[in-house]
Amino acid sequence: MANMEAYDNLMNKMKEIIVLGSATAIVQWDMEAYMPPKGIMLKSEQLSQLSKMIHRMVTDPEVGQLLETVEKGSKALDEVQKRNASLVRRAYDKETKVPEDLVARLAKQQAISVEIWKKAKAANDWKMFEPDLQKMVNLSRERSEIEAKVKGIPNLYDSMLDEFERGLTSSLVTKVFSELRDRLVPLTKKCAEASKELDTSFLSRKVPIETQMKIATDVATLVGYDTVTDQAGGRIDQVEHPFTTGYYDDVRITVKYHEDNVSSAIYAILHEAGHALYEQNLNPEWMYTPVGANASYGIHESQSRFIENLIGRSPEFLRYYLPRLNKLTGGIFSDINETAFIKAMNLVKPSLIRIEADEVTYSLHIIICYEIEQDLFSDKISVSELPQVWNEKYEEYLGLDVLDDTNGVLQDTHWASGYYGYFPSYALGNIYDGMFLEKLNKEIPDWLKQTEKGNLLPSLKWMARHVHSESALYDPADLIEKITGNKLTAGPFLDYIEKKYSTIFGF
């Protein structure tokens, strides 16, 4: 078979897998958003079956044969085609070593563990969740051990990190996280000191859910995430734990509303819209091929956290949005001046819930999760010890008493889902954002001035051009270096955050 014919055949097979993957995302979305409660066992069968099918298609011996033909004649391929072939090779070599039965059991257990986690979280009942978490840890370990072997990564948790952020190691994470800690802990203290008299109680003023839904649509539209026109490729649904899912023309975000916390909804929408825009803005020419995908979870978080924090929590955006928010709510904060609003929306205060943490303490939550995962997968601690270890670390790092497991070890869905090694992506997202910001400030010095006028396009377009349109053409470390000219460094993020908060709180 001619080389290009083999390449085309290989890409046809990839399209089938990618389309089936996008259908699987709908089935998962349905589980979180609309499934009736009795449907959970059937849903676990559906997700298990779909995972099996995808695994079968990826490991199809014909894929291996086509790959060999393509690789033999790789000189004829352009850069994008080479990247596609190498992404298929990576998946093929790994998945052919993972037994189908394990794939099926993992998918089934994931659906069940997530369902039990929801109930256990609602009931504040760790013991209810523990057995299914243990199963998930065991199955994930089984899979990760195979992956680590295929990739030749000696440390199990390093291999887990590598699944979410290609090339990332725990020694690198530990290094940058200690830089974060060294500067964020004192910054947290300074901010807390400077804002200890601050009254932010007005943020708990009640805003009816219907009004919050209008605000959600408004901020989504403002950042260019369309859920309303007849060309909309997005939508907003309510779930217990917000997430984003989809592919190119159909990417959906989710939110949880709290009547007494309108800012929670605003930042959830900004965060998830950041994820969604990345997927929607992938290079359209690469749709249905492996390179038509995001670069990594860390890059993904950089996109969500850029819109949430670097835009959404900037004084410039807040000055623009306060009158608009007052208009939408009939003047909920009409007695609050700009400075008080900006300070309140940027209040730095150690708190129990990661997803509601401020920009400064946020990374400390991630460091806690990271250290616990490391210990769990090097057998220093067991699943049953997780609540105790969790509580001790929150006391040590954030000075907080964890009152119950619902607001402690049970708060997040990641472990129920088997996403071990994911948490560091969030902090990496911050670090990447710092590096992007340096570049963006040089190239478009007035982007924040534009933001203050309600024109968010300059920074959004910059991200679309430099990050989204590159899609999965590079591994994350290479993409970062291509865009910023530098290797991973926490410096720019720490410089940004120290400057921003010392300005806001005047120290």
Place this chain on the structure above:
Amino acid sequence: MANMEAYDNLMNKMKEIIVLGSATAIVQWDMEAYMPPKGIMLKSEQLSQLSKMIHRMVTDPEVGQLLETVEKGSKALDEVQKRNASLVRRAYDKETKVPEDLVARLAKQQAISVEIWKKAKAANDWKMFEPDLQKMVNLSRERSEIEAKVKGIPNLYDSMLDEFERGLTSSLVTKVFSELRDRLVPLTKKCAEASKELDTSFLSRKVPIETQMKIATDVATLVGYDTVTDQAGGRIDQVEHPFTTGYYDDVRITVKYHEDNVSSAIYAILHEAGHALYEQNLNPEWMYTPVGANASYGIHESQSRFIENLIGRSPEFLRYYLPRLNKLTGGIFSDINETAFIKAMNLVKPSLIRIEADEVTYSLHIIICYEIEQDLFSDKISVSELPQVWNEKYEEYLGLDVLDDTNGVLQDTHWASGYYGYFPSYALGNIYDGMFLEKLNKEIPDWLKQTEKGNLLPSLKWMARHVHSESALYDPADLIEKITGNKLTAGPFLDYIEKKYSTIFGF
């Protein structure tokens, strides 16, 4: 391989197909209920890919080999196992003759045609729809010609009927439909005459959508369709054209609300709940095997129309429900007496929209669709002539001017979906109901008295026992004969309807 081992392996393969089918149903439901508009092309790819996968799995040569082993030792099988093997054989022989490519193109075109139909219907623009309907007709014809050949059915439209109602022929349909027409046309006239002074304008009183949603949940709960408890296996969503979809523990219904037509929502919910209860009450021991399915589309319609009409439009149910409806709406009909309410809810009046037609004229709509389909697939008329033919028949059979295509040839989704030969199932449902009713009246003479007290269980349980729990163990004609002792006859339905309406309208 031992016979029972082959049987178990075959059933494992069937479980995979059935589970994937249930996932496909979710993806289709999503298309109708929640997909953002830009997602249609991706959705058509998803549905096409899923159809391909299912087709590949059904036609897997291993299925053929296992089937042969099972059939050779069929003496060892019990009745249910034999039925399972024969249902697989039927599907295998047919699907192995249908090219995968045709399956994929049909699924893709179906998604696109349905989307275009929605737009064309909203815009009253037949020309917008015609090209995609033509494509759907061509593809369906291509598939049906193959099916007809495999089944040895000489007439193309007969084979289409057979796909929805095994063993049904157009000569039988023509015969029973002419019986229907002969007695329904004069009955329509008598009813219209007897009710010409009737004022039913109160039925258009406005009921807010939120209140209608509560009424929907109320009537669903009343017939035992659970959408509210933490064991619920159902839910209600809003769509353009109501349908039911799902499998055993997760079966969902849909509705369209009109502020000035609360009875439309009530009957849509009763109808779809009838479909849903059938799927939820299938024999649980047979879940994930071929026999764990409905018997046919006609039997399905008998279940939906039984709850909609024989229960929901009975004077007994209406007497029970009127006070309850008044309570839920703050007395919307508190000035209306029982007799006026019963007459209004049973008003017989030729109308343009099938799904809102009364019980008497309903079958005339079906006869129109049936005759048009027959002519279309015997090339007596072309796709472009459909609007004209439609309008002529509505004039001839119902004495009505069709004002626009939205309320005419564009009203239904069936042709956009490629469901040619489906319409007769609705009228068959009526006929089956008449036959069931004869038996039910003998076995539980007081079921309507119970209904009047709000106890709907006697007739619902009778249906679950005689129809639902038999699942797909028999072909529809055999099931009808087993339950009623008779072959298909329209007599009991016509007797029922003449008696009911002469009593209500006093002639």
